Amino acid sequence: MKNQVSRYIEDFMAGIQSRNPAEPEFYQAVHEVVESLAPFIVENPVLMKNKILERMAEPERVIMFRVPWLDDRGEVQINRGFRVQMNSAIGPYKGGIRFHASVNLGILKFLAFEQVFKNSLTSLPMGGGKGGSDFNPKGKSDNEVMKFCQSFITELHRHIGPNLDVPAGDIGVGGREVAYMFGQYKRLRNEFTGTFTGKGLDFGGSPLRPEATGFGTVYFAQEMLKTRNDSFKGKTVAISGSGNVAQYAAQKVIELGGTVVTFSDSNGSIYDPKGITTEKLEYVMMLKNAIRGRIKEYAEKYPEAEYWEGSRPWKAKCDIALPCATQNELNGDDAQVLVENGCYCVAEGANMPSTPEAIKVFHDRKILYGPGKAANAGGVAVSGLEMSQNSMRLQWTPEEVDAKLHSIMINIHETCVKNGTDASGYVNYVNGANISGFHKVANAMLAQGLV
Structure with a gap:
């Protein structure tokens, strides 16, 4: 069985690379999914025969x-x-x-x-x-x-x-x-029509859409922490990025009693050992959203903060890390530094911010690790809620949207735990997310025939 699974993965990836030359990020994303799903697919001849995953990896x-x-x-x-x-x-x-x-x-x-x-x-x-x-x-x-x-x-x-x-x-x-x-x-x-989401509130937008990805990432991390009878209260949190996702993740962390100590942009990172307070966060929001400045200006306004030119924030000592910038921003060496400095929970606010080497470190050390396809699903969830509101020609309150978002993130966490818990009791959220996401799409594709 093990050899059959390995051969399936090898043959699948060889086909992907031959049909999609010079697309390393695509290979990386597909390989992660194939590794999770290969044992399940090999055991289900109907999925093999209908080449469901092969079709899912080919754009319509x-x-x-x-x-x-x-x-x-x-x-x-x-x-x-x-x-x-x-x-x-x-x-x-x-x-x-x-x-x-x-x-x-x-x-x-x-x-x-x-x-x-x-x-x-x-x-x-x-x-x-x-x-x-x-x-x-x-x-x-x-x-x-x-x-x-x-x-x-x-x-x-x-x-x-x-x-x-x-x-x-x-x-x-x-x-x-x-x-x-x-x-x-x-x-x-x-x-x-509701053809776009993320619209302004005055013309069909949903309350909480700008906040959704950041809030959702923190809600997912909160559920992971609960599996170890833990919470954000009193924890030090390192966040990368300084755009919407990072800003609202920080806001929610502060609400839950955590201390945010880092932000970053493409030029470097800031580290504030005293913590980024609500007042300081408001300055970051003004800096990045209104005048589109650089995060370096934070260190100029708050002298207690350090600016790390050309450096990512992962050398900061923290309990929880929330990568909220871009793909492959956290590599194997960064992951090693994080866990050695005491980080035991990582939830991804960005899409695929951790390299395969980093993910291996997280899994080898058995820390809590929530991949982006699960942890940052809050943004598209509220986009889906915006589509529903547009279809019904109504608008829910921010409290109603937040409650629905929180419920969706809890449900995503539960299904990841259900499909990702291994024999030792450790939850591999990568496997859980990939298997959970695959089931629904695969069943729909099988039901609809060869399309």
């Missing part, structure tokens, strides 16, 4: 297009746009749009593949997709961002809709960008 549709736009100097700029519609077995494609210079097809395929499992875990009827562009909104004026977004949607509008594909925000795409894209979509289609 990939749209790639040019995005021409005029900058403020009147010069023509050209970027590349993408939408990867990965799987619609359980609902319309659902997933964010990312604007960042690093965006390419391989990264979006990895994100779309992860999204299929993440959306399934929420129990809401959403398939998986992802899109974006190599456009970087940093340093651009509002007018330039608007022109780019309008050009981007002028092409993409043909391929999205409330019952087809419902995009949201992601890195580089916040409320401003979603509003510009929604406005252009409405203009071109001459209709007002």
Whole structure:
């Protein structure tokens, strides 16, 4: 059996790499899932015969297009746009749009593949997709961002809709960008529908959508801690990133009695040994959201904080780590430093922020480790709730949305424990999330035939 499983994994990955050259992030995401699912698939001939996982790893549709736009100097700029519609077995494609210079097809395929499992875990009827562009909104004026977004949607509008594909925000795409894209979509289609999530509250958005991913990550970590009769109270927490996810994760940690000591951006990290208070967090929100500054400015305003140029925050001594920045930001050496410094709980607010080497360290040391597809599912969960509110033409209160979000994260944790507990009693949340997410999609694909 063991040899058969190993051979299945090897053959599967060889096929993935031959069909998808030079897409390392996609290989990484697929390999993690295949390792979890191979024993189950090998024992179920119907899954092998129908090649369910092979089909799940092949996008149903990939749209790639040019995005021409005029900058403020009147010069023509050209970027590349993408939408990867990965799987619609359980609902319309659902997933964010990312604007960042690093965006390419391989990264979006990895994100779309992860999204299929993440959306399934929420129990809401959403398939998986992802899109974006190599456009970087940093340093651009509002007018330039608007022109780019309008050009981007002028092409993409043909391929999205409330019952087809419902995009949201992601890195580089916040409320401003979603509003510009929604406005252009409405203009071109001459209709007002819930085709985007993450909209403003005045035009169909859901309360708590900006907070959802950060809050959800902390709710998931809270459930992991409960399995060891523990909580955030009195704990030191290291957080990477300084955007929405990091900010609202910090807010919830502070509410639950924890002390946040780090934030970061692409240039470096800050470490505040006295803790990032509510007042200091408000400064970070103003700095990053209003004036789009750099986290280095935090250390200039609060001299007790250290600024670590070009360094990630993982050397900070902490009990709990919440990686909330980007993929592969936490490697094996970082993981070793974290656990040696006493970290015993890691919950991912970003998508695939830990490398395979880091995950191995976490599992070898038997610490609590929640992968992104489970721990950061709160964002897409509230997006799904926004879709429901749009369909019913109503809006729930922030308290109602928060209660539903909390319930969804508790349910995701429970299903991960159910499918991820090994013979020793240790919960492998990676296996739990992958197996749980796979079941629903696989059953739907089998029922719908060869499509």
